[in-house]
Amino acid sequence: MAHHGHExxxxxxxxxxxxxxxxxxxxxxxxxxxxxxFTELGIFSVMWSEHCSYKSSRVHLRGLPTxxxxxIQGPGENAGVVDIGDGQAIVFKMxxxxxxxxxxxxxxxxxxxGGILRDVFTMxxxxxxCLDSLRFGRPEHPKxxxxxxxxxxxxxxxxxxxxxxxxxxxxxxxxxxxxxILVNAMAVGLARTDRIFKGNASxxxxxxxxxxxxxxxxxxxxxxxxxxxxxxxxxSKRPTVQVGDPFTEKLLLEAxxxxxxxxxxxxIQDMGAAGLTSSSIEMAARAGxxxxxxxxxxxxxxxxxxGYELMLSESQERMLAVxxxxxxxxxxxxxxxWDLDAAVVGRVTDTGRIVVKHESRTIxxxxxxxxxxxxxxxxxxxxxxxxDARQQLDVSSLTPPSDLGATLVALMGSPNIASKxxxxxxxxxMVRVGTVQRPGAADAAVVRILDxxxxxxxxxxxxxxxxxxxxxxxxxxxxxxxxxxxxxxxNLSTVGAEPLATTDCLNFGNPERPENMWQLVEAIRGLxxxxxxxxxxxxxxxxxxxxxxxxxxxxxxxxxxxxGLIGRAADAVGQAFPLDEKDEGVAIALLGVNTDEIGGxxxxxxxxxxxxxxxxxxxxxxEAAVGKACRALVAxxxxxxAHDCSEGGLxxxxxxxxxxxxxxxxxxxxxxxxxxxxxLLFGEAPSxxxxxxxxxxxxxxxxxxxxxxxxxxxxxxxxxxxxxxAGKAGSLVDVPVAELRRAWQTGFKTIVT
Amino acid sequence: xxxxxxxxxxxxCDDDAxxxxxxxxxxxxxxxxxxxxxxxxxxxxxxxxxIPGGFSYGDYLRAGAMAAHSPIMAAVKEFAANGGPxxxxxxxxxxxxxxxxxxxxxxxxxxxxxxxxxVHLLVExxxxxxxxxxxxxxxLRIPIAHAEGRYLHPDVAxxxxxxxxxFRYVDASGGVSDAAxxxxxxxxxxxxxxxxxxxxxxxxxxxxxxESVLGSADGKLLFDALQATLDKNPRRxx
Numbered sequence: 001m002a003h004h005g006h007e008x009x010x011x012x013x014x015x016x017x018x019x020x021x022x023x024x025x026x027x028x029x030x031x032x033x034x035x036x037x038f039t040e041l042g043i044f045s046v047m048w049s050e051h052c053s054y055k056s057s058r059v060h061l062r063g064l065p066t067x068x069x070x071x072i073q074g075p076g077e078n079a080g081v082v083d084i085g086d087g088q089a090i091v092f093k094m095x096x097x098x099x100x101x102x103x104x105x106x107x108x109x110x111x112x113x114g115g116i117l118r119d120v121f122t123m124x125x126x127x128x129x130c131l132d133s134l135r136f137g138r139p140e141h142p143k144x145x146x147x148x149x150x151x152x153x154x155x156x157x158x159x160x161x162x163x164x165x166x167x168x169x170x171x172x173x174x175x176x177x178x179x180x181i182l183v184n185a186m187a188v189g190l191a192r193t194d195r196i197f198k199g200n201a202s203x204x205x206x207x208x209x210x211x212x213x214x215x216x217x218x219x220x221x222x223x224x225x226x227x228x229x230x231x232x233x234x235x236s237k238r239p240t241v242q243v244g245d246p247f248t249e250k251l252l253l254e255a256x257x258x259x260x261x262x263x264x265x266x267x268i269q270d271m272g273a274a275g276l277t278s279s280s281i282e283m284a285a286r287a288g289x290x291x292x293x294x295x296x297x298x299x300x301x302x303x304x305x306x307g308y309e310l311m312l313s314e315s316q317e318r319m320l321a322v323x324x325x326x327x328x329x330x331x332x333x334x335x336x337x338w339d340l341d342a343a344v345v346g347r348v349t350d351t352g353r354i355v356v357k358h359e360s361r362t363i364x365x366x367x368x369x370x371x372x373x374x375x376x377x378x379x380x381x382x383x384x385x386x387x388d389a390r391q392q393l394d395v396s397s398l399t400p401p402s403d404l405g406a407t408l409v410a411l412m413g414s415p416n417i418a419s420k421x422x423x424x425x426x427x428x429x430m431v432r433v434g435t436v437q438r439p440g441a442a443d444a445a446v447v448r449i450l451d452x453x454x455x456x457x458x459x460x461x462x463x464x465x466x467x468x469x470x471x472x473x474x475x476x477x478x479x480x481x482x483x484x485x486x487x488x489x490x491n492l493s494t495v496g497a498e499p500l501a502t503t504d505c506l507n508f509g510n511p512e513r514p515e516n517m518w519q520l521v522e523a524i525r526g527l528x529x530x531x532x533x534x535x536x537x538x539x540x541x542x543x544x545x546x547x548x549x550x551x552x553x554x555x556x557x558x559x560x561x562x563x564g565l566i567g568r569a570a571d572a573v574g575q576a577f578p579l580d581e582k583d584e585g586v587a588i589a590l591l592g593v594n595t596d597e598i599g600g601x602x603x604x605x606x607x608x609x610x611x612x613x614x615x616x617x618x619x620x621x622x623e624a625a626v627g628k629a630c631r632a633l634v635a636x637x638x639x640x641x642a643h644d645c646s647e648g649g650l651x652x653x654x655x656x657x658x659x660x661x662x663x664x665x666x667x668x669x670x671x672x673x674x675x676x677x678x679x680l681l682f683g684e685a686p687s688x689x690x691x692x693x694x695x696x697x698x699x700x701x702x703x704x705x706x707x708x709x710x711x712x713x714x715x716x717x718x719x720x721x722x723x724x725x726a727g728k729a730g731s732l733v734d735v736p737v738a739e740l741r742r743a744w745q746t747g748f749k750t751i752v753t
Numbered sequence: 754x755x756x757x758x759x760x761x762x763x764x765x766c767d768d769d770a771x772x773x774x775x776x777x778x779x780x781x782x783x784x785x786x787x788x789x790x791x792x793x794x795x796x797x798x799x800x801x802x803x804i805p806g807g808f809s810y811g812d813y814l815r816a817g818a819m820a821a822h823s824p825i826m827a828a829v830k831e832f833a834a835n836g837g838p839x840x841x842x843x844x845x846x847x848x849x850x851x852x853x854x855x856x857x858x859x860x861x862x863x864x865x866x867x868x869x870x871x872v873h874l875l876v877e878x879x880x881x882x883x884x885x886x887x888x889x890x891x892x893l894r895i896p897i898a899h900a901e902g903r904y905l906h907p908d909v910a911x912x913x914x915x916x917x918x919x920f921r922y923v924d925a926s927g928g929v930s931d932a933a934x935x936x937x938x939x940x941x942x943x944x945x946x947x948x949x950x951x952x953x954x955x956x957x958x959x960x961x962x963x964e965s966v967l968g969s970a971d972g973k974l975l976f977d978a979l980q981a982t983l984d985k986n987p988r989r990x991x
Binding site for chain 2 (some may be wrong): 153160161162163226233241245246247248251337376424425426427428429430431432433435436438450456457459569570
C-alpha cells in the first residue's frame with residue numbers, strides 16, 4: 001500500500017478527528033491487519049458514520065412492517081416502491097437535510113431536494129411531486145426569519161427549475177428547533193413496474209460509469225458533519241455544504257431515463273452522502289461483488305485533487321452506473337446528447353474488495369463487507385426521570401378563556417395554524433399539469449397519473465401527505481409516532497385516497513444520551529404499531545440523529561410521509577365548505593368522536609403557555625373506520641368537503657373549512673357533547689373528519705358511514721357569514737368568518753414580511 | 754393541426770404543452786430538439802410552434818438569453834417571418850424577447866419572489882391566431898409560475914396604440930389595478946404580440962388551465978382559437 005508524501009500520518013488521533021471512536025479504530029486495525037491509508041481512513045469514517053451506517057437505529061428499525069400486497073421494494077434500496085396497478089409503480093422516499101440547511105439555508109435545502117429527487121429517479125421513476133416538512137425555531141428568534149426565507153427559496157430554486165411540482169408538506173415553529181432546524185424533503189416518482197432499477201453492481205467485468213456533474217472539493221465530510229452535534233463552531237463548517245445545480249440535475253434525469261430505456265443499464269445509484277465512496281461500495285455489496293476504481297478517469301472541475309478528496313467529495317448531480325460490457329459507447333452517447341460528463345471509471349470484479357487507484361498507485365484496498373455492513377450498536381436507552389412530570393396536567397387548574405370566539409381567532413393566527421400561502425406561492429406546484437388538489441386546498445395533495453390514462457379527465461391519482469406533531473412525541477414518543485401515522489392516513493382518506501405505504505424521516509437528538517435513544521426506540525415502536533394496524537407498511541426512510549445544539553436536543557420528530565391511491569383523481573374533495581345553498585342546503589357532520597383530551601395541544605401551548613399532559617389516545621380501529629367511511633363517501637361522490645381535526649381541534653377545523661375556499665362562507669353548528677367547552681372546541685383527539693354534503697342526501701351518507709362502522713354526528717348547516725358554534729349550555733363561538741380569515745391570512749406572513 | 758414544441762435543455766413545461774396540444778386538442782404534436790436546424794412534424798412543416806416554459810440552460814444568465822442563440826431558434830425566426838403562428842409561454846416569452854421575436858424585456862418580479870398562483874387576464878388588442886374569436890372583454894383565469902415576469906418596454910403607449918397588448922392582469926371583475934398585477938409589469942401587461950400579430954408571448958400558462966379537472970379550462974380558449982384560425986386558413990408555412 002503506497003503512502004503519499006504529504007498525507008497526514010494515520011493514527012488513533014487522526015481517526016478521532018474523523019469521528020471514529022477508539023474502539024472503532026481498533027476494529028479497523030483488526031479488519032485490515034495493518035494501519036489504514038489516509039484515503040482508507042476517510043472511507044471507513046464516512047461508511048461507519050451514523051448517517052451512512054444507521055449504526056444506532058438499525059437494530060430497532062428491524063421491528064417495522066415492510067411488506068404488503070402492494071410493496072414491490074421495501075427499505076434498503078435508494079427508495080421504496082409500491083404497485084398502483086396498470087403496470088405502474090410509485091417510487092418514494094423522504095430524507096433530511098437538517099444540518100446543511102441550518103448552516104447555509106438556501107443551498108442546504110436546495111441540495112436536500114436534489115438528493116431526494118436523485119434517489120427516486122435512480123430507480124427508473126420520473127419525479128411527479130415533492131413535499132417538504134419543515135421545523136423552525138420560535139418565530140421571534142433572531143435567526144428564524146432568515147432561515148425560513150432561505151430554506152423556502154432553496155426548495156423553490158431547485159424544485160422549480162428542475163420541473164417537479166412541490167405540492168405539500170408542513171411547517172411548524174417550536175423553540176426546540178432554535179439552533180437546529182429540520183428540513184425533510186420527500187420525492188415521489190412514477191415508474192413502470194417492469195423497468196425498476198436498483199443499485200446493483202452485477203456482472204463480472206462490466207464497466208462502471210461515472211455520469212453527471214464534475215467533481216469538486218465541495219461537501220467533503222458532509223456525512224460526518226451530519227453525525228455530530230452542533231456547537232458554536234458549526235457555522236465555520238459552511239464549506240462542507242454542497243452547492244446545487246438543478247439544471248444539471250434536470251439533464252441528468254432525462255439522460256438517466258433514456259439510458260434506462262436503452263437496455264444497456266445493469267444498475268445505478270445516486271452519489272449522495274459520501275459520494276463515490278458509498279455509491280460504489282453499496283452497489284458492490286448488494287451484488288456480492290468487488291469493484292476497481294481508477295480515479296484518474298473521474299471528471300473534475302478543480303485541479304490537484306487528491307484521491308482522498310475525490311472519494312469523499314459530495315459534489316451534487318452525479319450518478320454511478322454499471323452497464324453491460326461492450327455497450328459503453330451506447331451509454332456514453334446518451335450522456336453526450338444531454339451535454340453531460342460521463343466516463344468509465346472502473347469495473348466489476350469478483351474479489352469482494354474495493355480497490356482504488358490514483359495516479360498509478362493503489363491508495364485503497366478494502367474488503368467491501370465490513371464497510372457496507374457497518375456497525376451495529378445497541379445503545380443504552382432509558383425513559384428520562386422527568387417524563388412523568390412532563391405528562392402531569394391538572395385540567396381543573398386551567399382557567400377557561402372568557403371569550404372562546406376570541407380564543408379561536410387567536411389560534412387561527414398562530415404561526416403553526418395560519419395560512420402558509422406565502423411559502424407555497426414560491427413553489428411551482430402546478431408544473432407537469434398533474435396537480436388536482438393544490439397545496440392548502442385539501443388535507444392531502446392529489447396528483448393525477450396521466451401516463452396510460454385513456455382519458456386525462458378520468459385519470460387515477462396519488463394522494464400525498466406528511467405529518468408529525470413533535471409536542472405529542474415529546475410527551476409520549478410511542479403515542480406521538482402512532483398519531484403521526486394516523487394523521488397521515490386520515491389526510492389521505494379525507495381526499496378519498498386509499499393509503500398504500502409509508503416513508504419516514506426520524507429526526508432525533510444525540511443517541512449517545514439514553515433519553516434520546518429511548519425516544520427513538522419508542523417512536524420506532526409506535527411507528528411500527530400504527531403502520532401494522534393501518535396496513536401502511538414502511539417502504540423507505542431516513543434517520544437523522546445528533547439534532548442537538550450545545551447539548552440541547554430537539555423535540556423528537558419522526559416525520560411520516562404517505563402515499564395513497566384514488567381511482568379517479570377528479571373525485572378528490574377539498575377542505576372548504578361550498579358556497580351554494582340550493583334545496584335543503586349543505587349539511588355538516590363529524591365522522592369520529594369528540595373527547596376532552598387537551599395534552600400537548602396548540603391551545604394549551606398558545607393560550608396557557610404549557611407543553612404538558614398526555615397526547616390524545618389513538619384507537620386504530622376507529623381511525624380505520626373513519627377513514628374507510630370518508631373514502632366510501634368520496635367514491636360515491638356524496639361529499640362537498642372533508643377536513644380532519646388536528647392542531648386547534650374541532651373549532652379550528654370548522655373555521656378552516658369556512659375560510660379556505662375561494663369564497664368564504666359561514667356555518668351554524670351545534671355540539672351535543674357533555675364536555676368542558678374549551679376542551680371540546682380545541683382538544684386534539686385524532687380520528688375525526690368534518691364533512692359537508694347536500695343535506696338532501698343525508699340518508700345515503702349515513703348508510704355508507706354505518707357500513708364502515710364509523711361514528712357519525714350531524715353538526716349543522718353551511719351558510720351565512722359567521723361561524724356560530726353552540727354547545728348544550730348555549731352559544732360558545734359567534735365570529736364573522738372575515739375576522740377568522742384575516743387572522744389566518746396574516747398569522748404566518750408577519751414572521752417573514 | 755401539426756404542432757412543434759421546442760425543447761431546450763432545461764425546458765420543463767415541454768411535456769405539458771405536448772399533452773394539451775396532443776391529447777386535449779388532438780393535434781399531431783412533436784418535440785423540436787434545440788440542436789436541430791429545421792422544424793418538422795413527422796416530415797411536414799408545422800402549423801404552429803410553441804416555445805414552452807421552463808428554465809432553458811438553467812437561466813443562469815438572463816432568463817432566455819442562452820436559448821435565444823440555439824440552432825433551432827433560427828428556424829423558429831424563419832417560421833415566424835413567413836407568418837407562422839408562434840406561441841411563447843413563460844420562459845418561451847423570455848426567449849422570444851431575447852431572440853428579438855417580440856419587443857421588450859422580462860425582469861425580476863417586483864416581489865423578488867417566484868410567484869405561482871392563479872391570475873385573471875383580460876383579452877384585448879388586435880386579433881391574433883391565439884385570440885381571434887375570444888369575445889371582447891372576456892376574463893380568463895390562468896396560473897402564473899415565474900420569478901422574472903415583470904414586463905418592461907420603452908414605449909408602452911406605442912404598443913397599446915398598435916393593439917399589441919393582448920393580455921393584461923386584471924382583478925376578477927376586470928379592473929386594472931396594482932393589486933391585480935402579480936409582478937410589477939408596466940401597464941399590467943401579461944402578454945403581447947409582434948407587429949405582424951402572428952407571434953404571441955405571455956407569462957401565464959394556458960396549458961395549465963386547459964382542463965376543468967385542473968380548476969380552469971380558460972387556457973384552452975387560446976388553443977381553440979388557434980384551431981379555428983387554422984381551419985379558416987389551412988396554408989402550410991415554413
